[in-house]
Amino acid sequence: MHRVRLVAGIIAGIAIASFFSHIGFGRTQENKLPDGAGRDIATDRCLICHGAEPILQQRLPRDKWVGEVDKMIRWGAEVPADSKDKLVDYLASNFTYHPIVAPRMPAPLPDGEGKDVVDQSCLSCHGAEPISQQRLSRSQWMAEVDKMIRWGADVPADQKTRLVDYLAKNFSNVR
Numbered sequence: 001m002h003r004v005r006l007v008a009g010i011i012a013g014i015a016i017a018s019f020f021s022h023i024g025f026g027r028t029q030e031n032k033l034p035d036g037a038g039r040d041i042a043t044d045r046c047l048i049c050h051g052a053e054p055i056l057q058q059r060l061p062r063d064k065w066v067g068e069v070d071k072m073i074r075w076g077a078e079v080p081a082d083s084k085d086k087l088v089d090y091l092a093s094n095f096t097y098h099p100i101v102a103p104r105m106p107a108p109l110p111d112g113e114g115k116d117v118v119d120q121s122c123l124s125c126h127g128a129e130p131i132s133q134q135r136l137s138r139s140q141w142m143a144e145v146d147k148m149i150r151w152g153a154d155v156p157a158d159q160k161t162r163l164v165d166y167l168a169k170n171f172s173n174v175r
Contacts (some may be wrong), residue, residue: 038090
């Protein structure tokens with residue numbers, strides 16, 4: 001009887017560990033963050049709960065990064081007090097605020113290197129308006145293209161850089 005309980009306990013433990021491993025709990029997400037002092041803290045303390053996308057897509061001044069890190073700590077992120085400033089410095093220097101350029105009214109997409117990829121890979125699902133009205137940095141466009149690929153966009157791997165270069169050149173929030 002004791003052995004049966006022991007075996008059942010071991011099987012239950014394996015099942016629970018497998019479940020948490022499957023959903024990503026306790027496992028660092030894929031790291032797409034740029035190198036630099038503080039990347040290790042962001043990797044160990046931020047990517048344990050979410051991927052890099054929420055970080056890559058934000059452009060905040062330093063004081064807003066302080067608020068963002070404080071919020072994450074309140075929500076359970078374990079950032080040692082002696083690491084907080086280094087983490088904020090890393091985020092503020094790599095994902096800094098840039099003045100936003102106001103969106104344009106819908107217009108035809110400009111000609112240029114990479115437009116053929118937009119025509120083939122993007123306009124097959126939606127019109128030019130969602131593209132022409134956005135103002136994203138290059139890294140934000142990369143994240144947007146990655147998201148669209150996850151959603152089914154057919155972007156040939158050898159054309160992805162051309163696509164992102166075209167979007168960043170023509171529809172950027174950075175002057």
